Amino acid sequence: MEGSEAIRPDKYGAAGNGEQWKDVGRFQKTERRGDTFVLRGERGGAAVLFPAEGIFRIKFFRKGEPDLSATVAIDPAFRQKSESGIELEETGDRVVLRSSLIALEVDKSTFALTVRDKEGKVLCHQKSLAFHPRSGVHALYDMPQDSHFYGLGEKSSFLDKRGERYTNWNTDVYAPHVPEIEALYQSIPFVIHMSGKTSYGLFLDNPGRTEVDMRTHAESFAMGCSTGDYDLYFIAGPSVKDVVTRYTSLTGRIELPPKWALGYHQSRYSYMDQEEVLELARTFRDKNIPCDVIYLDIHYMDGYRVFTFDPVRFPDPRAMMKELRDMGIRIVPIVDPGVKKDPTYPVYREGVQQEHFCTRLEGGIYFDEVWPGTSAFPDFTDDRTSKWWGDLHSFYTENGIEGIWNDMNEPAVFNESKTMDLDVIHRNNGDMKTHEELHNLYGLLMSKATAEGLKRQLDNRRPFVLTRAGYAGIQRYAAVWTGDNRSFWEHMALAMPMVLNMGLSGLPFAGPDIGGFAHHTSGQLLVRWTQMGAFFPYFRNHSAIDTLRQEPWAFGTETEEIIRKYIGLRYRWLPHIYNLFQEASMTGMPVIRPLVLEYPDDPNVTNLCDQFLLGDSVLIAPVYRPDTDHRAVYLPEGAWFDYWTGEKLEGGRYILASCPLETMPMYVKAGSVVPEGALTQHADDQTNGNVTFHIYGAAARTGFKAEYSLYEDDGATYDYRDQTYSRLNVCLEGKEGGLGLSYAYAHRKYEANRSLLRFKLHRPDFAVKEVTGLASVSAEQLQEGAEGWHVDGNGGLIIQTADRSAGASWTIETAK
Ligand code: MIG
Numbered sequence: 001m002e003g004s005e006a007i008r009p010d011k012y013g014a015a016g017n018g019e020q021w022k023d024v025g026r027f028q029k030t031e032r033r034g035d036t037f038v039l040r041g042e043r044g045g046a047a048v049l050f051p052a053e054g055i056f057r058i059k060f061f062r063k064g065e066p067d068l069s070a071t072v073a074i075d076p077a078f079r080q081k082s083e084s085g086i087e088l089e090e091t092g093d094r095v096v097l098r099s100s101l102i103a104l105e106v107d108k109s110t111f112a113l114t115v116r117d118k119e120g121k122v123l124c125h126q127k128s129l130a131f132h133p134r135s136g137v138h139a140l141y142d143m144p145q146d147s148h149f150y151g152l153g154e155k156s157s158f159l160d161k162r163g164e165r166y167t168n169w170n171t172d173v174y175a176p177h178v179p180e181i182e183a184l185y186q187s188i189p190f191v192i193h194m195s196g197k198t199s200y201g202l203f204l205d206n207p208g209r210t211e212v213d214m215r216t217h218a219e220s221f222a223m224g225c226s227t228g229d230y231d232l233y234f235i236a237g238p239s240v241k242d243v244v245t246r247y248t249s250l251t252g253r254i255e256l257p258p259k260w261a262l263g264y265h266q267s268r269y270s271y272m273d274q275e276e277v278l279e280l281a282r283t284f285r286d287k288n289i290p291c292d293v294i295y296l297d298i299h300y301m302d303g304y305r306v307f308t309f310d311p312v313r314f315p316d317p318r319a320m321m322k323e324l325r326d327m328g329i330r331i332v333p334i335v336d337p338g339v340k341k342d343p344t345y346p347v348y349r350e351g352v353q354q355e356h357f358c359t360r361l362e363g364g365i366y367f368d369e370v371w372p373g374t375s376a377f378p379d380f381t382d383d384r385t386s387k388w389w390g391d392l393h394s395f396y397t398e399n400g401i402e403g404i405w406n407d408m409n410e411p412a413v414f415n416e417s418k419t420m421d422l423d424v425i426h427r428n429n430g431d432m433k434t435h436e437e438l439h440n441l442y443g444l445l446m447s448k449a450t451a452e453g454l455k456r457q458l459d460n461r462r463p464f465v466l467t468r469a470g471y472a473g474i475q476r477y478a479a480v481w482t483g484d485n486r487s488f489w490e491h492m493a494l495a496m497p498m499v500l501n502m503g504l505s506g507l508p509f510a511g512p513d514i515g516g517f518a519h520h521t522s523g524q525l526l527v528r529w530t531q532m533g534a535f536f537p538y539f540r541n542h543s544a545i546d547t548l549r550q551e552p553w554a555f556g557t558e559t560e561e562i563i564r565k566y567i568g569l570r571y572r573w574l575p576h577i578y579n580l581f582q583e584a585s586m587t588g589m590p591v592i593r594p595l596v597l598e599y600p601d602d603p604n605v606t607n608l609c610d611q612f613l614l615g616d617s618v619l620i621a622p623v624y625r626p627d628t629d630h631r632a633v634y635l636p637e638g639a640w641f642d643y644w645t646g647e648k649l650e651g652g653r654y655i656l657a658s659c660p661l662e663t664m665p666m667y668v669k670a671g672s673v674v675p676e677g678a679l680t681q682h683a684d685d686q687t688n689g690n691v692t693f694h695i696y697g698a699a700a701r702t703g704f705k706a707e708y709s710l711y712e713d714d715g716a717t718y719d720y721r722d723q724t725y726s727r728l729n730v731c732l733e734g735k736e737g738g739l740g741l742s743y744a745y746a747h748r749k750y751e752a753n754r755s756l757l758r759f760k761l762h763r764p765d766f767a768v769k770e771v772t773g774l775a776s777v778s779a780e781q782l783q784e785g786a787e788g789w790h791v792d793g794n795g796g797l798i799i800q801t802a803d804r805s806a807g808a809s810w811t812i813e814t815a816k
Contacts, residue, residue: 390453
């Protein structure tokens with residue numbers, strides 16, 4: 001394979017100094033075209049645009065005129081967009097472009113770039129940028145001693161990427177997922193650089209092969225591409241959160257998923273026939289283990305032909321689907337891109353006749369080997385073909401299917417290069433490109449076509465798409481699972497930094513195969529992995545053919561019991577998890593977060609990735625080693641409550657947590673609120689919408705405040721876009737002589753099916769005298785649904801009330 005070889009900095013010395021590499025040369029002049037600035041050098045130059053506040057785009061070109069087109073990664077609203085009001089300032093030795101938040105300075109003699117904030121502080125310095133005469137562009141950036149790196153999507157190794165080097169080239173890596181693997185299934189050439197208290201992001205929007213190297217040079221990091229343009233977005237902070245917010249405004253945010261997609265999913269390569277699938281579903285229900293989805297892997301198809309069911313194994317898919325739906329279980333079938341070469345197969349025939357497949361320049365379809373044997377590959381770069389592919393999904397939706405699993409879409413091919421030949425041609429809506437130039441877009445475009453097709457067919461219901469391959473912006477179309485991991489404790493641990501960095505890369509809806517895909521899991525590993533998975537955004541147990549079965553009951557009753565408990569916990573926590581997804585859809589903030597996102601000033605957490613936060617206030621510390629009943633947990637500043645024992649713990653230190661097999665350490669921050677719903681067997685069961693707001697560490701002093709804003713909707717349709725949702729605000733506030741507790745609907749166009757709301761104050765720092773306006777009731781009366789307040793054995797205060805649109809407020813009087 002040719003590519004980044006050509007730009008290996010260790011081969012050619014510092015970029016721009018080698019014989020072959022040529023930089024832009026001395027600055028010549030600036031041309032202003034409306035809101036776009038073209039900076040010309042002796043050789044080529046760069047166009048600069050300001051698509052949004054705190055972001056500029058600089059696209060380098062070798063000669064002639066810059067091409068300002070942008071890839072599908074960029075939200076359409078920001079393609080070619082530039083803000084007005086940019087000031088241009090030219091002095092003897094530099095040109096400065098000044099926007100409201102940042103200024104870009106170009107050194108006239110070297111074309112080096114310096115980015116400063118409003119105060120003039122240097123944020124980023126691009127020392128050099130050079131073109132290789134054949135192809136490839138390479139740039140070096142300052143890397144101070146205290147630099148930390150995050151993002152980069154789906155990569156192995158630890159959270160902080162300093163000292164690593166990665167290639168972005170979507171690759172089907174069955175094995176091994178080890179630290180030295182530079183490329184996996186997803187490519188997100190976006191890196192967050194944090195130095196001191198300041199962070200910024202760089203997004204190199206190039207869907208060919210790109211490289212990010214934070215290892216080779218002592219004081220610089222490098223970002224380069226092998227083909228195509230150096231199309232760079234600088235994204236200002238100053239905090240990592242600011243960078244993530246801006247990056248996701250540029251590349252888009254997730255759509256609110258259907259609630260069922262947030263439940264527990266069960267998969268296997270493969271559940272072989274209709275009866276096995278039904279039996280599996282019945283077992284979940286018999287055993288009272290919640291489950292929303294069963295996956296159909298490749299064996300469901302007729303000779304691996306996509307858009308077919310095997311007539312022997314699945315003689316009546318519609319009846320199967322109906323029976324499953326009555327149990328509250330959905331089917332998500334796998335769809336690979338390869339279309340079997342078979343002149344009697346309608347999809348193949350139509351594809352050939354309507355010219356939907358990738359071709360050679362010289363003419364003729366590109367064929368290669370995948371599961372169905374010799375296959376052709378749809379050219380999703382053409383909107384016409386994507387529409388065709390999307391429409392084909394009516395085959396599934398007419399059978400009651402609302403979710404699709406896209407696999408092998410790197411694309412993976414059974415040949416030496418493991419992917420499509422680089423000289424295959426993509427029509428690309430008239431702007432023909434080679435596969436080498438567009439490789440990393442293939443998976444994204446397939447999932448985009450799928451999501452858009454499903455949407456057209458689902459009549460206002462939200463679809464679910466799961467993908468293995470993707471590129472920046474994939475979050476707009478699909479959730480991502482991290483491919484073929486193994487049932488190794490090491491791979492369970494690896495999933496934490498991987499999924500956390502995916503979250504920082506705009507991709508909050510992600511997760512690994514729980515229990516591990518290849519190799520054989522054990523009861524203990526499955527328990528520990530399920531405990532962790534219960535709090536991961538995407539929660540699916542999947543395993544490979546020829547491995548031990550790993551359904552929740554596969555290892556006996558003790559492990560089954562613990563797994564049931566943690567899957568149940570996931571369902572009880574769904575109101576909170578759904579809320580976090582809603583936040584992610586609005587702001588891009590990840591659902592699970594590395595501690596460094598919330599505690600950026602704490603030097604202990606810059607590379608902490610064996611524990612994580614769910615939202616901003618729940619700390620999850622999975623156990624990822626065998627036979628372990630204690631582990632170290634770092635509690636950041638503030639007070640924390642042990643979720644299991646209620647014990648209050650001071651943060652800013654390490655503690656040793658006890659963790660027998662049935663316990664995964666979890667902590668809730670003092671002053672925070674976690675809503676919990678009823679335990680259901682599937683996420684779209686709306687029969688009991690009662691919610692309990694758990695409030696931790698209430699303090700009877702002015703200044704204490706705990707708040708929560710609960711978003712709710714039907715969890716299934718797009719009606720929320722027409723205001724059909726509700727927002728319930730809860731507030732507990734310390735004041736003179738007691739505390740005020742209130743709830744109020746800020747918006748209530750959707751009404752959850754419930755009669756009661758409950759508030760539980762865990763370990764308040766006071767004793768309760770009374771709650772004005774409410775009766776004191778017994779535990780039994782609470783059980784029966786009475787309104788009132790009650791203090792339990794641990795001193796916790798429970799307040800139960802009818803759910804009223806008008807809301808209510810009470811004063812909690814404390815005993816002196
Ligand atoms: O070459 O469809 O990552 O989840 O079970 C293997 C069979 C193809 C790879 C996926 C895996 C899936 C498997 N697929």
